[in-house]
Amino acid sequence: MAFTPATEKLIQALQALPGVGVRSAQRMALQLLEREPETGQRLSSALSDALTLVHKCPQCRTLTEDDLCGVCANPDRDASVICVVASDVDRAGIEMSAAFQGRYFVLHGVLSPIDGIGPETLGLVELVELARSGEVSEIMLALDDRLESEATVHFIKEQFKESGLTVTRVPFHQMKSGALDQADSRVIEQALTQKQTLGFEHD
Numbered sequence: 001m002a003f004t005p006a007t008e009k010l011i012q013a014l015q016a017l018p019g020v021g022v023r024s025a026q027r028m029a030l031q032l033l034e035r036e037p038e039t040g041q042r043l044s045s046a047l048s049d050a051l052t053l054v055h056k057c058p059q060c061r062t063l064t065e066d067d068l069c070g071v072c073a074n075p076d077r078d079a080s081v082i083c084v085v086a087s088d089v090d091r092a093g094i095e096m097s098a099a100f101q102g103r104y105f106v107l108h109g110v111l112s113p114i115d116g117i118g119p120e121t122l123g124l125v126e127l128v129e130l131a132r133s134g135e136v137s138e139i140m141l142a143l144d145d146r147l148e149s150e151a152t153v154h155f156i157k158e159q160f161k162e163s164g165l166t167v168t169r170v171p172f173h174q175m176k177s178g179a180l181d182q183a184d185s186r187v188i189e190q191a192l193t194q195k196q197t198l199g200f201e202h203d
């Protein structure tokens with residue numbers, strides 16, 4: 001064995017992070033253990049605190065430290081529109097733009113059968129339940145242009161086929177700047193004004 005068992009375990013844990021291969025994981029682990037034990041302690045306690053305190057809002061799946069997230073707990077937010085986003089980063093981007101006054105639903109991913117991500121993982125049953133609460137009249141999809149996102153848009157649209165709700169899509173998938181999490185507030189605000197209603201007539 002090249003490293004101690006605990007070091008190997010740390011390297012393997014780091015490799016689970018997106019974009020981190022075995023070489024990067026080895027470099028990170030050894031840097032923390034050899035030269036920056038204080039940084040390692042800080043990282044360890046920040047991670048432990050975050051895992052203890054942060055959970056998904058039971059209503060919209062936004063990451064929060066409270067019983068309900070700030071948006072769901074705010075009676076001044078427009079409960080008739082639910083903006084569906086793929087990640088909490090996207091939700092934060094839209095929220096920063098201050099151009100949207102409705103509520104959110106965070107999927108934490110998009111449909112990807114090859115990775116085992118199905119409708120249950122994305123909370124789509126909960127989304128349909130939330131939409132049936134009576135106050136909701138519009139489901140606004142704010143997803144990007146990846147193939148999986150398109151499939152997700154189609155799937156969600158189908159769920160509301162007979163519901164009488166309006167399903168709209170914000171044209172984030174047409175933005176030149178690409179991913180929603182890289183867009184600035186002005187671009188997000190502009191895209192929100194250009195949302196389109198998705199029709200059911202061709203299904």
Ligand SMILES: [Zn+2]
Nearest residue numbers: 057060069072
């Ligand atoms: Zn919430």
